[in-house]
Amino acid sequence: MSERRFFLEVLILKTYPVGETHRGLFVLSREKGTLSLIAFGAQSPRSRFRALLTPLRRVKVSVFHDPVKDSYKIEEAELLDSHEGLAHDPQRFFSAARWADLLRRVPSLETGSYDLLSESLRLACGVSQERLVRLEIQFLWRLAEESGLRPEFLNCDGCGATLFGSSVSFSTNPVAVFCPRCSSGHWTLSLKEVDYLTATAVLSLEDSLQAPTEGSSLEHLRSMAFDLWSQVLGQELPRYG
Ligand SMILES: [Zn+2]
CATH class of the missing domain: 2.40.50.140 (Nucleic acid-binding proteins)
Structure with a gap:
């Protein structure tokens, strides 16, 4: 017993x-x-x-x-x-609370989710505002990968054409990627954004926060990830402050 x-x-x-x-x-x-x-x-x-x-x-x-x-x-x-550093900055706290809220509501969680949240909370305690956005992008896209929701950006789901070297049209409901000709998605990821997501996916979470990218791309990638999870959950992810 x-x-x-x-x-x-x-x-x-x-x-x-x-x-x-x-x-x-x-x-x-x-x-x-x-x-x-x-x-x-x-x-x-x-x-x-x-x-x-x-x-x-x-x-x-x-x-x-x-x-x-x-x-x-x-x-x-x-x-x-105790993740004391979260309490020192409202943005850190709101992001961390959003991740916890999301994990409570994801229909089925894979085993990697624990390590992803644990590492994300640890890193969030000491990051700048800009790094926090990067961390949130990584958390949301990595969780999408864990949950089998992340597209591979290899072939167009419309015509089958290879997506190598082009921008990608991205649909969050259902999750699908399209070449510029089919262009059936709501979002457009630039080639740089696709490269950023692909390159950072193989890095450790901590190393991924250093990967070069443009500030405007960060907000764009985060908004896409918010939309992806809002579609999955059937309700908006809380944005708080
Ligand atoms: Zn196509």
């Missing part, structure tokens, strides 16, 4: 009150994907969990699974990363 108790490293995506004194946590883990946990008494001022178990933190928890109620109760918790 030892599997009823286990340790998990989790990222806290959301917390919510359960009754008057308990706290529910919606978390993302590498091993079990998203999961709802409950921290008994965590809303009480005297609880050690109260200040510890808050959104966007990475914690190691000891969990007891009650098979009758099919609930997961947190017995112990240890802080691994």
Whole structure:
């Protein structure tokens, strides 16, 4: 019966009150994907969990699974990363909150999502405004790749022509890419933008933030990624500030 108790490293995506004194946590883990946990008494001022178990933190928890109620109760918790730097800048905080919100609502998550969010939160703590936009582009496009939504920019989905060396017309619903002649998508990616996405896809997340690109392309690539995920979720991604 030892599997009823286990340790998990989790990222806290959301917390919510359960009754008057308990706290529910919606978390993302590498091993079990998203999961709802409950921290008994965590809303009480005297609880050690109260200040510890808050959104966007990475914690190691000891969990007891009650098979009758099919609930997961947190017995112990240890802080691994508070991501304190997010609190120092509203844009960082809003971006991180948006990523957590997105991961809560993506229909099915692949195992790489945990590492992607974990690394993105870590990097977001110390980045400039411009790097934050790059990080957000990478987060959204990499998550699209994880979820099988990212086009390969190889062949036109209309006529089959090779897309090498040309701008690309991009449709987010359904996800498809077209050559300039078919041009059936709502968005147009310049050759430089296609090259940027293709080149950065094989870099580490941290290295990808250094890749050369133009400022106007960054806003454009981010807007496209927002639109892609808004179409997938059937509602706008929150933009906050
Ligand atoms: Zn075509």
